[in-house]
Amino acid sequence: MIELENVAYSYGGGELLSNVSLKLAAGSFHFLTGPSGAGKTTFMKLCYGELVATAGNVRVFGKDTREMDRDHVADMRQNIGVVHQDCQFLDHLSVTENVTLPLLVSEKGSTYNPQDLVSLINWVGLGKRANASPAELSGGERQRAALARAVVTSPEIVLADEPTGNIDWEMSQRLLSLLIELNKSGKTILVATHDLNLIRAAKSQVQARVLRIANRRLQLAGAEL
Ligand SMILES: Nc1ncnc2c1ncn2[C@@H]1O[C@H](COP(=O)(O)OP(=O)(O)O)[C@@H](O)[C@H]1O
Numbered sequence: 138m139i140e141l142e143n144v145a146y147s148y149g150g151g152e153l154l155s156n157v158s159l160k161l162a163a164g165s166f167h168f169l170t171g172p173s174g175a176g177k178t179t180f181m182k183l184c185y186g187e188l189v190a191t192a193g194n195v196r197v198f199g200k201d202t203r204e205m206d207r208d209h210v211a212d213m214r215q216n217i218g219v220v221h222q223d224c225q226f227l228d229h230l231s232v233t234e235n236v237t238l239p240l241l242v243s244e245k246g247s248t249y250n251p252q253d254l255v256s257l258i259n260w261v262g263l264g265k266r267a268n269a270s271p272a273e274l275s276g277g278e279r280q281r282a283a284l285a286r287a288v289v290t291s292p293e294i295v296l297a298d299e300p301t302g303n304i305d306w307e308m309s310q311r312l313l314s315l316l317i318e319l320n321k322s323g324k325t326i327l328v329a330t331h332d333l334n335l336i337r338a339a340k341s342q343v344q345a346r347v348l349r350i351a352n353r354r355l356q357l358a359g360a361e362l
């Protein structure tokens with residue numbers, strides 16, 4: 138699904154990531170850890186074509202992101218749902234309207250069944266908040282709205298960047314269970330987090346592998362977690 142081969146990335150100074158190789162297989166569940174500033178968000182951006190590797194190759198669905206034009210990138214993004222680290226919403230639109238925004242630019246939009254939208258909003262537990270403004274949501278509710286927005290186009294891959302960053306443990310668990318459910322329905326999941334308790338909680342429920350960025354390299358963490 139996503140394949141990195143000897144990838145390096147630099148914002149202009151020294152290399153932030155060096156010699157990174159990885160294959161994210163279809164249906165896999167990975168966590169990405171590493172200290173703040175290690176490059177987790179950068180890594181994710183390389184995976185969805187927001188950034189292009191300064192060396193090496195990133196292939197998504199078999200296609201090199203370096204060779205993709207804008208239309209290609211837009212097509213690819215239909216199949217990658219991203220929960221951004223700072224999930225932003227349009228506060229003059231309702232939660233439901235925000236969740237539907239990706240459909241406006243998607244060919245899936247014209248065939249989308251409104252009932253599926255109701256189901257999706259209920260699935261993330263926001264049925265009662267569907268008409269609220271995002272500004273009225275709690276941190277946990279915002280993250281679940283962001284997850285709904287990320288999966289509204291039924292992407293094959295879901296990338297979540299510190300989705301439990303600012304929320305309490307119970308809400309984190311709830312969000313995790315949604316991600317696990319998506320994985321069990323066949324989606325490929327990558328979650329950046331530095332919450333080791335979350336990873337431990339996940340490991341008892343799903344077969345997840347843990348990647349760690351340290352010293353510019355990506356390593357597969359051992360079983361000690
Ligand atoms: N657009 C940018 N331009 C220059 N440096 C950046 C940019 N974005 C991030 N960085 C730097 O790259 C490093 C890694 O950032 P990031 O990928 O956000 O790490 P993480 O998500 O692991 O905290 C940080 O030192 C950050 O300041």
Ligand SMILES: [Mg+2]
Pocket residue numbers: 177178179222298299
């Ligand atoms: Mg980050």
